[in-house]
Amino acid sequence: MNKKTNIYFASDFHLGSPNEKESLLREKRIVQWLDLIKNDAKEIYLVGDIFDFWFEYKHSIPKGFSRFIGKIAELTDSGIPVHFFTGNHDMWMFDYFEKELGVTIHRKPIKKQFDNKTFYIGHGDGLGPGDYGYKFIKKVFANKFCQWLFARLHPNLGMSIAKFWSNKSREHNNDIKQFLGEEKEWLVSYCKEILKQEHVDIFIFGHRHLPIQHPINTSAYINLGEWMNDYTYAKFDGEIVELFTFGKS
Numbered sequence: 001m002n003k004k005t006n007i008y009f010a011s012d013f014h015l016g017s018p019n020e021k022e023s024l025l026r027e028k029r030i031v032q033w034l035d036l037i038k039n040d041a042k043e044i045y046l047v048g049d050i051f052d053f054w055f056e057y058k059h060s061i062p063k064g065f066s067r068f069i070g071k072i073a074e075l076t077d078s079g080i081p082v083h084f085f086t087g088n089h090d091m092w093m094f095d096y097f098e099k100e101l102g103v104t105i106h107r108k109p110i111k112k113q114f115d116n117k118t119f120y121i122g123h124g125d126g127l128g129p130g131d132y133g134y135k136f137i138k139k140v141f142a143n144k145f146c147q148w149l150f151a152r153l154h155p156n157l158g159m160s161i162a163k164f165w166s167n168k169s170r171e172h173n174n175d176i177k178q179f180l181g182e183e184k185e186w187l188v189s190y191c192k193e194i195l196k197q198e199h200v201d202i203f204i205f206g207h208r209h210l211p212i213q214h215p216i217n218t219s220a221y222i223n224l225g226e227w228m229n230d231y232t233y234a235k236f237d238g239e240i241v242e243l244f245t246f247g248k249s
Contacts, residue, residue: 004042010233011047011206012226015065031071033246041080047206048087048123055092076102088125115238117201124207128186191221202241211243
């Protein structure tokens, strides 16, 4: 058996988008990736926007994604810790995955120590300067009363509204597929503010939909990209973090 020494990170699968056919093809590819890494994975971090929309009603969840959900159950049953971060598209993930699949849910960025490296991990939405409109909307969506109101909608209506909003949100936030420079990349600015307060070796975020490895003094900012076009993920082998594209050597 392979020794499980690697820690894997991926984000922005956006399962459910843009339609069932394309989402299913992506889902199967993600399951293939999970099958590949399970042999040497010490832990797996799925860093937000795994679903294009997710809302847990009291007695129902969005239909579909059975291959992916089943694979996550297989991984956790085999003893591999799996971490889910809520993103701006799936912030209404409550306790189903924790209770049913045994995953750990993170709703805010976390710090972790892996070997001799300090990691700062989060989805990335609403961090750094700017984007004040979204920051206000996020507070509304995170409000318990607003969640209660949405749960009163019939799932057919609720999911239709949510799909429309998700499409608009993705089009607005993730259409610039090039690095804009340190001053215009909000997550780089956020990393710099954190580094004024404490030491971090590796920052890992999603949300930006652009695979990035960028040095910040002696630290590094890594953005995981997305799986609608790039199929990128990061691996930490105990010494270094690298970005890879699934399907490319």
